[in-house]
Amino acid sequence: MPDSRGQGAVTSSSDLDYRGRDWYVDKAVSVLVFVGGISAIVLILGIFVFITREGVGFVFGPMEVWEFFTSPFWRPTSLSEPTYGILALMAGTASVTGLAMLIAVPFSLGAAIFIGEFATGRMRESLKVLVEMLAAIPSVVWGFIGLTIMNPLIIETFDVPIGLGVLNSGIILGLMAAPIMTTIAEDALKAVPDAYREAAEAMGATKWQVIFKVVLPAAKNGLMAAVLLGVGRGFGETMAVLMASGHSINLPTSVFDSVRALTATIAAELGEAPVGSEHYRALFTIGIFLFGITFIINLAADIFVRSGDKR
Amino acid sequence: MNRFFKSAPAVLFLLACGGGSGDRVVIQNRGSDTLVNVAQAWAERYAEVNPAVAVAVTGGGSGTGIAAMINGTVDIANASREMRESELEDALARGVSPVEHIVGFDALAVFLHPSNPIDAISRAELAQIYAEGGSFVSWTDLGVTVPGCSSGEIIRISRQNNSGTYAYFQEAVLLGDEFKLGSRDMNGSSEVVELVANTPCAIGYSGLAYASDHVKMPCVSGDEGSPCVTPSKESALDHSYPIARSLLMYTAGEPTGAIAEYMNWIKSTEGQCIILRLGYAPLSQVTCA
Numbered sequence: 388m389p390d391s392r393g394q395g396a397v398t399s400s401s402d403l404d405y406r407g408r409d410w411y412v413d414k415a416v417s418v419l420v421f422v423g424g425i426s427a428i429v430l431i432l433g434i435f436v437f438i439t440r441e442g443v444g445f446v447f448g449p450m451e452v453w454e455f456f457t458s459p460f461w462r463p464t465s466l467s468e469p470t471y472g473i474l475a476l477m478a479g480t481a482s483v484t485g486l487a488m489l490i491a492v493p494f495s496l497g498a499a500i501f502i503g504e505f506a507t508g509r510m511r512e513s514l515k516v517l518v519e520m521l522a523a524i525p526s527v528v529w530g531f532i533g534l535t536i537m538n539p540l541i542i543e544t545f546d547v548p549i550g551l552g553v554l555n556s557g558i559i560l561g562l563m564a565a566p567i568m569t570t571i572a573e574d575a576l577k578a579v580p581d582a583y584r585e586a587a588e589a590m591g592a593t594k595w596q597v598i599f600k601v602v603l604p605a606a607k608n609g610l611m612a613a614v615l616l617g618v619g620r621g622f623g624e625t626m627a628v629l630m631a632s633g634h635s636i637n638l639p640t641s642v643f644d645s646v647r648a649l650t651a652t653i654a655a656e657l658g659e660a661p662v663g664s665e666h667y668r669a670l671f672t673i674g675i676f677l678f679g680i681t682f683i684i685n686l687a688a689d690i691f692v693r694s695g696d697k698r
Numbered sequence: 699m700n701r702f703f704k705s706a707p708a709v710l711f712l713l714a715c716g717g718g719s720g721d722r723v724v725i726q727n728r729g730s731d732t733l734v735n736v737a738q739a740w741a742e743r744y745a746e747v748n749p750a751v752a753v754a755v756t757g758g759g760s761g762t763g764i765a766a767m768i769n770g771t772v773d774i775a776n777a778s779r780e781m782r783e784s785e786l787e788d789a790l791a792r793g794v795s796p797v798e799h800i801v802g803f804d805a806l807a808v809f810l811h812p813s814n815p816i817d818a819i820s821r822a823e824l825a826q827i828y829a830e831g832g833s834f835v836s837w838t839d840l841g842v843t844v845p846g847c848s849s850g851e852i853i854r855i856s857r858q859n860n861s862g863t864y865a866y867f868q869e870a871v872l873l874g875d876e877f878k879l880g881s882r883d884m885n886g887s888s889e890v891v892e893l894v895a896n897t898p899c900a901i902g903y904s905g906l907a908y909a910s911d912h913v914k915m916p917c918v919s920g921d922e923g924s925p926c927v928t929p930s931k932e933s934a935l936d937h938s939y940p941i942a943r944s945l946l947m948y949t950a951g952e953p954t955g956a957i958a959e960y961m962n963w964i965k966s967t968e969g970q971c972i973i974l975r976l977g978y979a980p981l982s983q984v985t986c987a
Contacts (some may be wrong), residue, residue: 435862466868475879477976534889539896548851548899549880617734630889633882636856644881655885659731659759666860 418532428665438678442671449665449670455683461647463666471669473676475636479646482639483628484621486557488562491617495565496610497688499572504598515573522566526627533559533631547643551633554642561622564617571616575609576602608691609668615688625650709985720833725753729763730862732804732887732905734943737776740833741974742966747963751956754898760862761785767795768947773957775948778804778862781871794950798898801964802945803979805906805934806867809855809894813845814901818926821871821917821940827852827869827901830876855880855902863887866943867903894899906934907977932978945978 450471458472496608503516535557541550579602588599603610625648633645634655653670723909727737734757741753756768764776768789781796789796808824814837826834836850837843843850856877857864868877884890887904894902895912902913906929909915917926920940933939953961957958963969971986973979 407824448734460879462859464865466874467876534892535896538893542846542897546912548849548906549853549897550846551893611844629885634884636879637883645880647883647933656860659761660767661761688884 391615393503412510414572417650429677435678437670438674442565442668442675445665445668445672446675446688448668450669455672457637459626460631460653462605463669469665473649473673475638475651476647476652476673478638480588480622480648480650482553482636482646483556483560483632486553486642487560487621488614488618490558490561491568492564492614494561495568495613495617496572498565498596499576502569503573503576504594515570518566518569522570524563526563526624529559529563529632530627530630537631540607541643545649549633549643549645550605552630552643552645553639556628556631556646556648557629558620563624563627564620567620568613568617571613572606572610575606575674579605579607585597596687612688612691615691619684620678621686623681625654628653649677655676699713714970715982723751725751725774725957725960726766727753727774727776727900728756728758728766728772729946730760730778731757732774732862736802736945736973736976736978737832739976740969743968743972744960744963745768748959751960753960759860759864761860764796764948767796767958768792770794770950772947773779774953774961777946777948778943779865780944780946781948789950797952799947799949799961799965800944800981801947802981803934803942803975805929805931805939805940805979806863806870806903806943807906807909807915807929808918809847809891809900809904809909810900810916810934811844811846811894811900812899813898813915814914815842815844817841818919819916820926821921824871825873825875826882828856828877828928828967830855830878832878849899851899853897853900854878854881855893855897855900856883857887857890858883858885858906863904867941868869870941870943871903881911905978931977931979932963935983942979945973 450538455471455473456477457474458474459478460473461472461609462468462477499512500517502511506514534551537558538550541547541552541555581614582603583601583667587597592600596644628648629651632648632651634647634651635645636647637644639646653673656666657670660670718856727741729737734755737753737755741755743950744751744753760775760777760779763772763959764777764781764785766772767912768785769792781798785884786796788892808819819840823834823942826832826839834840835852837847837852839852856968859866859877865878869875884893884902887908890904891908891913892908895910909929913928918926918940919926924940925938927933929939929942934942947961947964949957952958965981967984967986970980970984971984974984974986
């Protein structure tokens with residue numbers, strides 16, 4: 388059959404051109420998968436454009452960049468002279484996330500090593516399910532635990548005036564970040580080929596020597612990614628930190644000091660800031676800043692994972 | 699988040715009803731979170747009183763409501779503070795002359811932990827505690843030691859900086875001065891009460907309607923020599939309590955038609971009994987069923 392349409396000729400022959408139910412289902416599913424695949428990119432770009440559009444009027448308008456990052460005075464609704472300084476807020480976020488990581492890293496690495504290298508059978512499966520359930524607790528519940536249970540507990544245990552602060556929110560955030568870190572760290576340990584372990588054991592290494600000298604170094608990049616994703620989780624967490632940190636503009640000097648996080652400030656103030664006002668735009672500028680930090684952290688985690696894959 | 703959940707059912711209800719009944723008048727009502735519960739109770743009851751009118755209530759804060767009233771997107775703005783000079787100028791510049799309606803009163807109670815021995819506090823003392831430059835940082839500055847608060851430090855509990863309650867406290871107690879930074883700024887009145895109830899060193903403030911049995915409310919005296927008055931609906935109503943605020947609604951110009959009828963109904967005995975039941979003081983003494 389003479390053909391001037393190239394490849395189309397084959398499918399246009401009458402019996403192959405039949406478009407039945409299967410053909411439409413096939414087409415629909417491939418479109419659905421494609422849309423699903425690019426939706427993350429579209430959404431993230433959309434969010435970025437939105438945040439930037441709302442905040443840009445402040446960045447190029449009344450914002451004094453130096454003051455914004457170095458002044459601890461956040462007084463956006465002052466009647467006489469509003470000041471926009473996020474130093475205390477950055478210190479709050481950093482101190483809470485830092486303490487959370489100090490708590491979460493040993494716990495989640497320990498849990499991952501136990502689940503991945505020691506636990507077997509039922510024990511292993513039930514532990515995995517339990518750790519994942521921990522991740523499913525809503526953050527407002529964690530915050531409420533911080534406000535009503537941890538606060539009096541810290542006051543009594545340490546004899547401090549108030550239990551809302553770096554310690555309280557650090558513990559809560561540590562517990563919230565641990566499940567994610569455990570799951571990813573365990574995956575990283577699992578990715579180490581059994582041949583490595585067998586080789587080490589064949590050379591007479593004890594179980595601990597195998598783990599410390601062989602498995603952990605081999606899984607280094609994956610573990611680093613787990614920690615970084617935990618840090619990202621800490622930076623982004625809002626509700627629990629808002630409730631457990633005391634939400635107080637303060638440069639912390641001890642773990643008992645109340646602090647205020649960047650995310651919590653946006654959450655608390657955005658709802659009542661008149662749309663388009665200087666205050667509203669300043670809050671979105673914090674949003675741009677947070678977006679940038681989270682992006683860098685996730686990118687770093689991704690690079691670590693990739694460099695691990697290559698080897 | 700709170701206010702969203704509170705107002706969501708009413709909005710959904712109205713959306714559900716709005717579809718069928720063609721020529722219903724819908725009054726848009728937005729603003730103060732302090733007033734959102736009351737505004738919603740009014741709207742629900744009014745739907746029975748006058749089925750031809752639907753009132754859609756949303757929260758968002760006093761400032762949001764006032765801005766929306768100036769823009770013409772809502773008919774009535776709820777506010778727990780008076781309009782600012784800048785807001786008034788903005789309104790006049792757009793050819794809107796806002797009319798203020800007082801719809802009730804709210805006593806701003808001061809909360810202390812039950813173990814705190816203080817029974818009376820003055821406005822000036824509160825300003826020393828809360829205002830920038832104020833000298834009171836320890837409970838011994840007020841001449842007391844609080845059991846369970848060994849450091850003696852006064853833990854100031856406040857509200858987030860754009861709440862109407864915060865703004866009223868700043869105006870009436872701090873006389874317009876700045877707040878000392880470093881207070882614990884809670885995101886809702888009930889969180890203030892919850893935290894004070896659990897913290898012996900703490901002091902906090904919020905609307906009387908949020909008081910619980912787990913906190914202590916000292917009497918408050920105004921200017922020097924004036925008597926110390928316990929916060930209550932009665933003392934807010936007869937204006938003897940020094941830090942009671944008016945709860946306000948603003949309309950763009952004198953209200954007419956359905957809006958005027960609604961405002962009048964709010965000020966009637968039936969409307970005022972609703973505000974009384976929700977813990978605020980009515981405009982005048984009312985007898986409720």
